[in-house]
Each structure stands twice: as C-alpha cells, then as structure tokens.
Amino acid sequence: MDKELAQKLMEIKGECRGITIKTDWDYIFRIKGREGVKKIEEKMAELGYPLKYEEIKTMDFYPIGYDAISILLIKEIFNFTEKDLENMGREETKSSLFFRLLIRYLISLKTFAKEVPKTWKKHYTIGDLEISEIDEKNKYAVLKLKDFSLHPEFCQILKGYFAETLKILTGASEVICKETKCTFKGDSEHEFYLTWK
Amino acid sequence: MEVENILEEDNKKIDILIEDLTLLESYVRDLFTFLPFPICFVSPLGIILEANPAFQEISHFSFSELVGESVEKLFPKEEIQKIIKETFQEKSVNKELKIFTKEKKEIPVQVFTKIRKDENNNILGLFIGVFDLTEIKKFQEDQRKTQLALLNILEDVDKEKIRAEEEKDKTLAIINNFPDGILIFNEENILTLLNPKTENFLKIKANEVIGKSFQELKEIPSLSPLLNLIGDKITGIFRKELEYSENIVFQVSSIPIIIKDIKRGYIITLHDVSREKLIERMKTEFVSISAHQLRTPLSAIKWSLKMLLDGDLGDLTKEQKEFVEKAYLSNERMIRLVNDLLNVTRIEEGRFLTNLKAENFVEIVKEMYPNFQELARKKNLAIEFILKQDKFPLVLVDREKIKIVIQNLVENAIHYTPKGKITITVEIKDNNLLFSVKDTGIGIPEKQKDRIFSRFFRAENAILSETEGTGLGLFISKNIIEAHGGKIWFESKEGEGTTFYFTLPLEKEFEEFIKSLV
Numbered sequence: 001m002d003k004e005l006a007q008k009l010m011e012i013k014g015e016c017r018g019i020t021i022k023t024d025w026d027y028i029f030r031i032k033g034r035e036g037v038k039k040i041e042e043k044m045a046e047l048g049y050p051l052k053y054e055e056i057k058t059m060d061f062y063p064i065g066y067d068a069i070s071i072l073l074i075k076e077i078f079n080f081t082e083k084d085l086e087n088m089g090r091e092e093t094k095s096s097l098f099f100r101l102l103i104r105y106l107i108s109l110k111t112f113a114k115e116v117p118k119t120w121k122k123h124y125t126i127g128d129l130e131i132s133e134i135d136e137k138n139k140y141a142v143l144k145l146k147d148f149s150l151h152p153e154f155c156q157i158l159k160g161y162f163a164e165t166l167k168i169l170t171g172a173s174e175v176i177c178k179e180t181k182c183t184f185k186g187d188s189e190h191e192f193y194l195t196w197k
Numbered sequence: 198m199e200v201e202n203i204l205e206e207d208n209k210k211i212d213i214l215i216e217d218l219t220l221l222e223s224y225v226r227d228l229f230t231f232l233p234f235p236i237c238f239v240s241p242l243g244i245i246l247e248a249n250p251a252f253q254e255i256s257h258f259s260f261s262e263l264v265g266e267s268v269e270k271l272f273p274k275e276e277i278q279k280i281i282k283e284t285f286q287e288k289s290v291n292k293e294l295k296i297f298t299k300e301k302k303e304i305p306v307q308v309f310t311k312i313r314k315d316e317n318n319n320i321l322g323l324f325i326g327v328f329d330l331t332e333i334k335k336f337q338e339d340q341r342k343t344q345l346a347l348l349n350i351l352e353d354v355d356k357e358k359i360r361a362e363e364e365k366d367k368t369l370a371i372i373n374n375f376p377d378g379i380l381i382f383n384e385e386n387i388l389t390l391l392n393p394k395t396e397n398f399l400k401i402k403a404n405e406v407i408g409k410s411f412q413e414l415k416e417i418p419s420l421s422p423l424l425n426l427i428g429d430k431i432t433g434i435f436r437k438e439l440e441y442s443e444n445i446v447f448q449v450s451s452i453p454i455i456i457k458d459i460k461r462g463y464i465i466t467l468h469d470v471s472r473e474k475l476i477e478r479m480k481t482e483f484v485s486i487s488a489h490q491l492r493t494p495l496s497a498i499k500w501s502l503k504m505l506l507d508g509d510l511g512d513l514t515k516e517q518k519e520f521v522e523k524a525y526l527s528n529e530r531m532i533r534l535v536n537d538l539l540n541v542t543r544i545e546e547g548r549f550l551t552n553l554k555a556e557n558f559v560e561i562v563k564e565m566y567p568n569f570q571e572l573a574r575k576k577n578l579a580i581e582f583i584l585k586q587d588k589f590p591l592v593l594v595d596r597e598k599i600k601i602v603i604q605n606l607v608e609n610a611i612h613y614t615p616k617g618k619i620t621i622t623v624e625i626k627d628n629n630l631l632f633s634v635k636d637t638g639i640g641i642p643e644k645q646k647d648r649i650f651s652r653f654f655r656a657e658n659a660i661l662s663e664t665e666g667t668g669l670g671l672f673i674s675k676n677i678i679e680a681h682g683g684k685i686w687f688e689s690k691e692g693e694g695t696t697f698y699f700t701l702p703l704e705k706e707f708e709e710f711i712k713s714l715v
Contacts, residue, residue, distance in 0.1 A: 018219075059218035094264035097222060103238070103246050103321065168265045171242040 001072050006047040009072075010065035012150060014126030019058040021051070021070050023092045024157075028074060029053070036078070043073050058097065064124065068150050075153055082156045086177075089160025098122050099165065109134050109141075112169055116143075124148070139197060141166060142180075145190035149183040155190065162192050172196035235329075238313070240322045243268045243281060255306070255329055257299040268325070271296055272308075284310040284323045296327060305330040378447075378467030384460060386411040398447070398467055399423070427451055427465065438470065446474045477545070485542040488535045495532050502528060537669040540601065541652065544676040555591040558599070558630055558701065559584060559623055565603055569619070572611045578619055580611075585624035592630050592701045598677045599701075602685075605670040606634045606697045613659055614638030617694070629683070629700035640691035649687070650675040658691070674699075 028036045037053045044051050049069060074080060080088070093099050098119050105115040113131040120129035127148025134141040143162055163177035174197055181191035229236075235252035237245050248256075248263040256263065256271055268277055272294055283290045290310045295303045306327040313321045372379050378395035382388055387410055391403045399419045406414060415424045426439050426449060435451040448468040454461045502525040504510055506518065513521060566582055573580040610619045617637025624631050639658045641649055648654045653668040678685040678699045689695035 019222075057215065057219045058222050060215050091261050094261050100247065103240070164265060168240070168244055168246060171240075171244050171267065 001043070001047065001069070001076050003047055006049065006069050009068040009151070010049065010063060012065050012068065014064040014124060015061040016064045016067045016124050017058065017122065018056045018060045018062055019097055020067050020123050021062060022056045022058050023096055024070055024074060024088070025053050025056070026095060027088050027091055028078070032078065039077050040070065040073050043077065044069065061125065064126065064150065068154065071153055071157065072151060082153070085153055085156035086160035089157035090164040093161050093164035093168070109136055109169065139172070139195060141194045143192040143194065145192070148190065152182065152184045155179050155182055155184070159192065162194060166194050166196060170196055234326055236324055236326045237263065238322055238324055239268050239281070241320055243278070246322065252327070255304065255327060256296060262299070280308060280310060281323060284312050285320060288312045293330065305334045377469070380465040381462060382411060382465070383462040388414060389462070395467060398469065423449060423465070423467070444471055444475065445469070446471045481542045481545045484538055488539045488542065491535050492532070495528060495535060498528050499525070499532065534667050537667045537673060540673045541669055544673065552595050552597070553593050554596065556594050556596050557589065558592050558594070558632070559589050561596060561600060562603060562621065562623060565600060566621070569607045569611065569621070572608065573619055576611060576614070578611060578614055578617060580619045581621065583620065583622045585622065589623065589625065589630065590703050592703060594681055594701060602674040602677050602699065603632070605674045609670065610634045610636035610638065610695070610697070614694070629702055631698060631700050633696055633698045635694065635696040637694040640693055640695055641687070641689040642691050646689065
C-alpha cells in the first residue's frame with residue numbers, strides 16, 4: 001500500500017458508517033491485541049489518513065476510502081490470505097451492531113430477506129444489496145450487490161459476512177458462499193451464491 | 198444564503214443526532230458488557246445470537262465460539278428444548294439445570310428465561326439468564342454432609358448409649374450375682390448400690406439403706422461394725438478382717454473409685470472367710486494339742502537317754518553310747534520342732550506375748566553369749582560381741598520370747614557360716630534399740646530373699662549345708678519382733694555373708710535417759 005493507491009481509494013465516492021471500520025479493528029484487537037491495532041493506526045497516519053481506534057465514532061459517516069484502505073492494510077500488515085479475510089467477515093457478523101439489530105427479523109427467511117437491503121444502507125451510502133432468490137427446501141440463496149466496487153479483497157469479507165449470517169439464520173451446520181459474479185471481473189454486479197446443510 | 202443556513206442548521210442537528218446515537222450505542226454495549234449476570238439471547242431455532250461477557254465467563258467459551266452455535270451445546274439437549282418450549286408457552290421459566298463449559302465441566306445453574314417479541318407479537322427468541330449455583334450447591338452439600346455427620350454421630354451416640362446400658366446391665370448382673378458382698382458409695386459418701394449378697398450377709402434390705410449417707414448408716418446396728426472398721430476417710434486400698442458375729446468373719450476390702458485422677462466414690466467388698474477361719478482355728482488347735490501331747494513323751498525319752506549317757510544305769514559300750522547319743526540328738530531336734538510348732542500355734546492364736554516386762558536387753562544377750570561362744574568354738578569360728586554405748590535403757594519385752602529371737606538369729610549365723618567370724622552388735626539408733634548379727638557365711642540367694650520369713654521356708658543353700666532346721670525360726674522371730682512393735686530385716690550376699698537386724702522401741706519413760714546419752 002502506498003500513498004498513490006490510498007489516494008485512489010479515497011477518491012471512491014460514498015461513505016460508510018464508523019462501525020464498519022471499528023468492527024474490522026475490533027477483530028484485529030481480539031486476535032493481535034492493541035499492538036496490532038496500533039500498527040494499522042501508524043500506517044494510516046503514514047499514508048496521510050490518520051485514524052485512532054478509540055476515536056472512531058461508530059454511528060458517524062466516514063469516506064468509504066477509509067474502509068478500503070483499512071482492509072488492504074490489514075491484509076498487508078498481517079499477511080492475511082483471502083480465506084483469512086473471509087473468516088474475518090464471518091467473525092465480524094457475530095459482533096456487528098447492525099446484525100444484532102437485524103436479529104429481530106430472523107423470524108423467517110422472508111422477513112429477513114426484506115430487511116437485508118435496509119441493513120446494507122445502514123452501513124454504506126452506496127450500493128444496493130438484495131436477496132434475489134431464497135429456497136429453503138433446496139437450501140440455497142442468491143444475493144446481489146449492485147453499484148458497489150470498492151476492492152476485490154472486500155468481496156472476501158462479504159462472503160464471510162453473508163455465509164455466517166445465513167448460518168445463524170438457518171441454524172445450519174455449514175454454509176458455503178461463492179461469488180459467482182464480480183464487478184472486478186467484468187460483471188455488472190456482484191452475485192453471491194449460498195448453499196447450506 | 199438562506200438555503201445554506203438551513204443546510205448548516207440541518208448538518209448541526211445531524212451531528213447532534215449522530216453523537217447521541219454513538220453514545221446510545223456505547224451505553225447499550227456497556228450495559229450489556231458490564232452486566233454481571235450471565236445472559237444470552239437465543240433465536241426461536243435455538244441458535245445463540247448474543248452472549249454477554251458474564252455468560253462467556255461462566256461457559257468458558259468466547260463470544261465468537263458462542264454466537265451462531267446451538268444452545269444445546271451448552272445445556273442438556275432434552276431439558277433445554279423443553280425449557281424453550283415452555284418459555285414460548287408461558288413467557289418465562291425458572292428452573293435448575295446444568296451448563297456445560299468448554300472443558301465439558303458441568304456447572305449447576307438456575308436458568309431464567311424470558312420470551313422476546315416484537316411489536317406485532319412475533320416471537321423473536323428468548324433471553325436465557327443463568328445463576329451459578331456452585332457455591333450454593335457446595336454449601337448445600339457441606340450442609341448435607343454436616344447433617345449426615347451429625348446423624349452419624351447421633352447414631353453412634355445411640356449405639357454407645359445402648360452399649361453403655363448393656364455394659365451397665367452386665368456390670369449390675371455381675372455385681373448382683375457376685376459371691377462377695379459389694380457396697381458402693383459415691384463421692385458424697387452416699388450409698389448408691391448394695392448387692393443381694395450384702396443384704397444376705399448383713400441382714401438388711403437394699404431399698405432401706407440405699408441413698409443414705411455413711412454417717413446415717415453407721416447408726417444402723419447391722420452396718421455399724423463394718424463402717425466403724427472402715428472409718429470415715431477412705432484414701433487408699435484398705436483390707437481388714439471383721440469378726441461380724443460368732444463364727445462369721447468377713448475379710449473387708451475397700452478401694453477408692455478414681456476416674457481421671459478424681460475420686461468418684463469407693464467400693465467396699467465383704468468376703469466371707471468364716472469357713473477358712475474355722476478350719477484354720479481347728480488346724481491350730483490340732484497342732485497345739487498334738488505338740489502338747491508329744492512334749493511329755495519326748496521329755497521322758499530325753500531324760501531316759503540322758504540317764505543312759507550319764508551312766509546312771511550302768512556303763513555303756515562305745516558302740517551303745519554312739520547309738521544312744523544319736524538318739525538323744527534326734528530327740529532334741531524333735532523337741533525343738535515341737536516347741537517351734539507350739540510357738541507358731543500361739544502366734545496364730547494371738548496369745549504369744551504373755552509376760553511383758555522392762556528388761557535390760559544387753560544382760561539377756563550377755564547371759565546367752567557363752568553358749569554362742571561354745572557353738573562357735575566347736576566350728577572354729579571367731580565371735581565378737583560389740584556394745585556401741587556404755588549404757589542402755591530398759592526395754593519392754595517378753596524375756597523368753599526375745600531370747601528365742603536372739604538364739605534363732607545367732608545360731609543360724611553360726612550354723613550357716615563354714616568359716617570366718619560372727620559379730621553381735623547392740624546399739625541405740627533413732628530412738629530404737631538395734632540388735633544385729635553379722636556372719637561371713639553362705640548368704641541368702643537373691644531370688645529367695647522375699648520368702649525368708651515365710652513359714653517352713655528354708656533357702657536352698659541352707660538345706661544343702663545344714664540338714665537340721667524346721668524352717669520356722671525366722672517366721673517365729675519376725676512375729677515376736679513385730680509383736681513388740683519392732684522391725685526385723687536382713688542384708689545378704691550369697692557366698693559372702695548375712696547380717697540380720699531387729700529393732701525394739703524404747704519406752705517413753707526412758708526418753709530422758711536417751712537425751713542424757715546424746
């Protein structure tokens with residue numbers, strides 16, 4: 001990560017809630033301690049976008065570039081693989097405030113599906129997330145994310161996030177999430193195919 | 198410009214709202230995080246959706262290990278399913294259950310559940326709160342164990358009580374059937390027990406005397422001889438004979454009951470020795486009569502043999518004289534034996550000292566001394582008579598009996614001394630007259646020293662060296678000295694010699710004389 005890439009990411013339009021960055025950093029705090037978080041803080045400052053862990057306002061809006069830089073720095077500093085990022089997404093699901101708010105809609109898959117787009121909007125000012133298909137009988141679901149191109153690594157976190165949400169929702173022992181379409185691969189939207197057993 | 202102002206105002210309001218929202222999020226998080234009561238939120242499907250730090254602490258699972266997992270991982274499957282079902286029906290449940298920790302350890306908990314519904318009455322899930330019962334259970338277990346221990350102790354006490362009662366019954370049975378009479382007094386001198394044998398011996402009824410004090414009982418004629426004999430204070434073991442009535446003799450023993458160094462009372466036993474006494478008396482009478490009857494013919498034989506030896510009936514041949522001399526000596530021994538037996542019977546009948554007079558003891562010894570010199574000369578023994586004082590007070594003695602003692606001791610010394618010296622000493626010591634006979638003879642074997650004053654006892658080495666002797670001399674001597682209020686004892690080493698001592702107490706009227714000697 002260099003200043004040029006950081007600047008480019010900062011140019012992406014849109015905002016995210018402080019909680020999206022805070023949740024990532026909470027995860028690093030849990031597995032790497034305060035020292036791990038400090039490394040991200042230092043790198044952010046070095047790149048010209050200083051941010052302090054304790055000062056992140058969870059409900060405030062930050063340029064979405066902060067979220068992208070944060071994710072790429074985590075991958076770079078801690079040498080995370082794509083799988084590690086997916087796991088991070090899974091773990092964050094459990095501690096996410098918005099997931100907790102979403103809990104009240106876990107009554108059924110249908111009610112849940114209705115709430116998903118709203119929940120996305122609570123996180124980001126850009127992009128639209130919807131569950132285009134959900135089949136309880138055959139145990140699969142299709143999620144589509146439109147107008148959202150942050151970085152390919154972000155897709156890995158989303159995979160983990162969606163898989164864990166569905167796992168909790170269905171009580172399944174295993175949920176697999178595959179990205180079947182990606183804007184960074186020339187598709188017009190992101191598409192995630194989830195199966196569970 | 199106005200539009201810009203409105204936007205600026207709106208932005209300010211949004212900032213305030215965001216600030217409030219952030220604080221609210223922090224407040225809710227803190228509330229949940231710092232709640233000390235373990236709580237989790239479970240979906241209708243039984244999936245854990247939320248768990249506070251207290252819940253993580255009790256289960257030992259981390260937050261991420263709990264969220265998304267089935268609640269059945271933490272509680273017994275059937276029981277938690279039942280609780281969830283009951284919660285959805287009754288809105289809340291309060292039950293005791295076990296929680297399984299990450300290490301598979303079981304912790305007893307009280308489970309509280311509460312249903313969560315949305316505004317449309319849709320069931321969103323349920324809260325499960327748990328309260329750790331470990332300490333309470335431990336306390337209850339301790340209480341149970343304490344209770345059990347107390348019950349065991351009570352059971353033991355009951356058993357001990359039964360055993361003690363059985364022992365008491367046994368002891369009472371023994372006492373009641375004991376062939377001797379038993380009386381038990383408590384520490385306050387009250388008669389607490391009296392067995393049937395005592396009733397029979399003393400012709401009294403237990404119920405008429407039990408509960409009465411020693412002093413009260415002394416007023417009862419049938420008990421007074423016994424209690425007067427014992428006296429008021431019993432400190433040690435007491436044993437005396439009581440001639441209760443004609444031909445009825447009891448050996449009375451009393452012993453204090455001491456428990457943990459504290460006197461708890463005393464026991465008096467009555468052993469009927471009437472029959473033994475009667476037999477003893479008959480035996481003594483028989484010996485006495487026999488000895489008296491023997492003495493007359495023995496005296497006649499003695500004088501007849503003496504006349505023969507003196508040639509009053511004509512000269513005897515050498516061979517005849519030797520036979521008659523042997524017969525004379527044998528007769529002399531017989532006379533001595535008869536005399537000894539008579540002395541013993543007198544001792545046993547308690548009529549031994551008949552002629553007590555103030556006598557000059559030294560003169561008695563001096564009178565006998567030439568005979569001792571003659572006996573010593575015959576055995577080639579040196580003999581010495583030492584008087585440690587110039588003057589001696591008179592002593593109250595039966596002259597003839599004291600002469601028996603002196604003769605026994607000095608003749609024994611001569612008889613059992615093959616060579617060496619006999620030393621007779623008389624002195625005053627500790628307000629007593631002290632007589633001693635020291636020899637350089639065979640001595641008394643260590644293991645036989647205890648029996649030396651017993652009737653008919655002769656030490657093994659004495660029998661070997663001297664065939665004569667009745668074994669009654671020292672027994673008679675001891676009885677004579679003790680009857681005079683004196684003491685008799687000896688010091689001896691086998692092969693080196695013996696010293697016999699006896700003392701005679703000085704009369705009070707001679708105290709001034711003793712002071713003048715000092």
